[in-house]
Amino acid sequence: MASKKQRNAMGHAPAADTPAAKTSLRRYFAEQTDPHRRDKMARAAQTRGSQPSSPTASDGSTEDHEIRTLLTQLPSKSDLAAMFQKLEDSFSEKLQAVTADVQQLGARVQDLEEETENINKQWAEAYTTQETHAEAIRYLQRRLDDVDNRGRRNNLRVRGIPESAEGVTENPIQVLTTVFNRILARPKDTAITFDRAHRAARPRNLPPDRPRNLICRIHNFPLKEEIFRKAHQNKDLTIDGQLVTVFQDLAPSILQARRALRPITQALLERQIKFRWNFPFALTVNLQNKIHTISSPEDVPEFQRALKLPPSEVEDLTGLAANPTRQTPQKPKWQRSPRKRRRQNHPGTDISVPTREEPA
The missing domain is CATH 1.20.5 (Single alpha-helices involved in coiled-coils or other helix-helix interfaces)
Structure with missing residues (x-):
């Protein structure tokens, strides 16, 4: 085997001994080394330090020592x-x-x-x-x-009778006796027995110049029916230039239900279809020997379909759900007033009283 000097003389120097190779190798190991794990790698190096070095490595070479140090700092398989x-x-x-x-x-x-x-x-x-x-x-x-x-069978409601002048006491029984005798075509002094008679309370939407209704209860039911029938036959009855109309006194809930069916009754009148009101509440039409009736909101669509009426919305006929979507108003949250107030402290007390600011 040739010595080291002979190999150098022959021109076959190893690549590891060249300065460029050593520099690139050291840079590679330096780049692969993690500086944050030096302590951990040092402990691993101490464990592997007792192993014999490579027989090809030179103990006195500085480059080999640096390479060995870098190798010992690399993570092992156990790490x-x-x-x-x-x-x-x-x-x-x-x-x-x-x-x-x-x-x-x-x-x-x-x-x-x-x-x-x-x-x-x-x-x-x-x-x-x-x-x-x-x-x-x-x-x-x-x-x-x-x-x-x-x-209320014996009750009648009369609309259109003028009220007495202010300060003059009105006698409803005397006024109604005169009107009813005129309807019956009898002398105005003919006696009629009334159980009671009075003016109705003024509704909120009634104009001030419009007279209130007169409500009376006639003691004789057949006489009441005769007055009611002849009043409907004589629809041109006037007193002091005002038209007088006589109605049957009905419960407020029945009147409200009839008002709810006003779109349907208007459509029937436009088509000249006769209808009648039944008791306690029902709207009845007899068309071609077939009776059609509305007694509840569920009967309205079928009634309109059978009579070929235009569809229209009808409120609750009982008046129990007049406003089902109504919500309870919520009180607004308390907020501090943006206006600043000056406080005047009373001497000798801990109480501060707010004072109003003077206008600028």
Whole structure:
């Protein structure tokens, strides 16, 4: 084997001995070294320091010593395994936490679904109960209207009779006796027995110059019916230049229900279709020997379809749901006044009294 001097003389110098190779190798190891893990690599170097060095390395070479130092600072297989194990443990711990949260959310979602299903069942039962109660209330309302109207069978409501001048006491019985005798074509002094007679309260929307209605109860029911029938036959009755009309005194709920059906009655009048009101409340039309009746809001669509009337909205005929969408007004939240006040402290006391600012 040739010596080192002979190899150099032959021109076959090794590539590791050239300055460029040494510089590039040191730069590579320097770039691959992590300065933040020097302590950890130093401990690994101490563990591997007892191993015998490479037989080709020169103990006195500075470059070999630097390379060996860089090699000892590189992470070993055990270091990588420890690092991966640490990452795996961290991921496993976080995954277990996420799994527990997902399971908890799943349980809560299941509870919410069960609660929602129970609420839906309760809502369906409540809706059915509400419909039943609404039907029962409507029936009771009509029965109450019937009782109220039976108590008003002898009553008449007269509209259009002028009121007495201010300061003059009016005698309703005397006025009504004169009007009814005129309707019956009898002498005006003919006696008529009244149980009571009075002026109605003035509605809010009634003009001030319009007289209030006169309400009376006639003791003799056949006489009341005769007055009512002849008053409808004589529709041109006037007193002091004002038209006088006689109506049957009905319960306020019945009048409200009839007002709610005004679009339908107007359409019937335009088509010259005769109709009549039944008691306690019903609108009846006899067309081609077939009777069509409205006694509840559910009867309106079929009634309009059978008589070929234009569709129109009808309010609740019982007056129980006049404003179903009404909401209770909420009070505004308390806010501090933007106006600044000066406080005047009284001497000897801890009480401060606000004073009003003088205008500029």
